[in-house]
Amino acid sequence: AQSVTQPDIHITVSEGASLELRCNYSYGATPYLFWYVQSPGQGLQLLLKYFSGDTLVQGIKGFEAEFKRSQSSFNLRKPSVHWSDAAEYFCAVGDPTGNQFYFGTGTSLTVIP
Amino acid sequence: GAGVSQSPSNKVTEKGKDVELRCDPISGHTALYWYRQSLGQGLEFLIYFQGNSAPDKSGLPSDRFSAERTGGSVSTLTIQRTQQEDSAVYLCASRRQGNTGELFFGEGSRLTVL
Numbered sequence: 310a311q312s313v314t315q316p317d318i319h320i321t322v323s324e325g326a327s328l329e330l331r332c333n334y335s336y337g338a339t340p341y342l343f344w345y346v347q348s349p350g351q352g353l354q355l356l357l358k359y360f361s362g363d364t365l366v367q368g369i370k371g372f373e374a375e376f377k378r379s380q381s382s383f384n385l386r387k388p389s390v391h392w393s394d395a396a397e398y399f400c401a402v403g404d405p406t407g408n409q410f411y412f413g414t415g416t417s418l419t420v421i422p
Numbered sequence: 423g424a425g426v427s428q429s430p431s432n433k434v435t436e437k438g439k440d441v442e443l444r445c446d447p448i449s450g451h452t453a454l455y456w457y458r459q460s461l462g463q464g465l466e467f468l469i470y471f472q473g474n475s476a477p478d479k480s481g482l483p484s485d486r487f488s489a490e491r492t493g494g495s496v497s498t499l500t501i502q503r504t505q506q507e508d509s510a511v512y513l514c515a516s517r518r519q520g521n522t523g524e525l526f527f528g529e530g531s532r533l534t535v536l
Binding site: 354 | 426453455477517525527
């Protein structure tokens, strides 16, 4: 069965430090991969997506993610975190053969001064 | 409209009452999804529409929940005889035609059942 795992429920980083949020998936083929961000009281906003091609994808707000097929991972990174990055981050897998999407349980990011 | 619009943004109701939540997707988006997000939880899939039909209703938690979509546009999620455990944020998302493309989310309807 398809699944998405975000092993870190909560992460705290200092402003200016680097960030990596982990995402692992279980899927029979190469899925479509997404990272979304949710600020308090808001809906989900797309940060970046991977469908095919270059395995390192760039997104908005200085985020990037790397698809590693051998590890079934799609980790999100940012070299220098800003206080405004504090939010909930969701990894998602889309089924290329259909229309279903599977979301991880999210990682809550706190940024300290 | 420019984005996915949901109403009401907040709804407080008494246990046992029926509620309707509305979603107006991005114009031209043929696929529409409903998710439920309980406090501190991830997204729970409820139902998906392609046009006006719902190929996948597998996520509806009970027969108190139903949804419809008319004219390939606006969708309504109805919860009958609400229970306290129905309290959550209900998120709607839409997607353009085809098997590629991301979901675009509305800001959600926060339901509180007293």
